[in-house]
Amino acid sequence: MGGARSRMLMVLLMVLSAGLIAGCAEDDEVGSEGPFITVAGERMDISVLFDTYGMKTIEGSNGVEYTGISLSDLINGTSVQEPWSVQFRINASDGYSKEVTWGDMLEGVLVRESTMTAFPNLPGKYRIKDVESIDPVKADTIMVNGHLFVWQQPFDIIEEKLTLEDNESNMYEGVRLSDVVNLTGISEPSSHQFNIIGAEGYNMTVRWQDMLEGILILDGRRCMFRTLEKAFWVSDIAEIEVV
Secondary structure (H helix, E strand, O other): OHHHHHHHHHHHHHHHHHHHHHHHHHHHHHOOOOOEEEEOOEEEEHHHHHHHOOOEEEEOOOOOEEEEEEHHHHHHOOOOOOHHHOEEEEEEOOOOEEEEOHHHHHHOEEEOHHHEEEOOOOOHHHOOOOEEEEEEEOOOEEEEOOEEEEOOHHHHHOOOOEEEEOOOOOEEEEEEHHHHHHOOOOOOHHHOEEEEEEOOOOEEEEEHHHHHHEEEEOOOOEEEEOOOOHHHOOOOEEEEEEO
């Protein structure tokens, strides 16, 4: 008799234990609804974000309107200090990534559908789907006529590439320096000169005609001119100043 009662008590305890475990599992599932995005090291529930932040609508470079959360609002909701002093790497779940400036973050949005970024002045390569994280980074940048770019950006934005050959038969591929300056909305560029400044302070001043014939080269972050001597081929360029 006593043995039967012991067995019944053991069964009852097992049933109760199973119920408690199931309850804990359900609680865990409720607490991890997701999907999630990590912004500056902080894990955030995307559903909560879209319920919390206001929306804005932009027109993408493809002419399509996108509505979402301002990317700068997401950063401002974190512990990042002086966000204008860093750049931001946007990482997709498949490993694809692009780096943008704080100016881009001020203009761009995170769209709920496909958890995608969109920007008014950046091409389709920057409409990144399934964004997994956004990280502050220190990327190589170039200032052009007061506008800051990550070094890769002009090569993504400007479709036409130009290949030049020097007098030693070396080939150089890049984007026209005039096209890079035109990205900044400059007016009457032919009335200006352009001071190309290296990171160490070395600089050379050229005319608009030179900019039409010269190229910006990603490798070495430098420039090359068809008609100017190599003293004008500034390396490790930090800025192109309009003078």
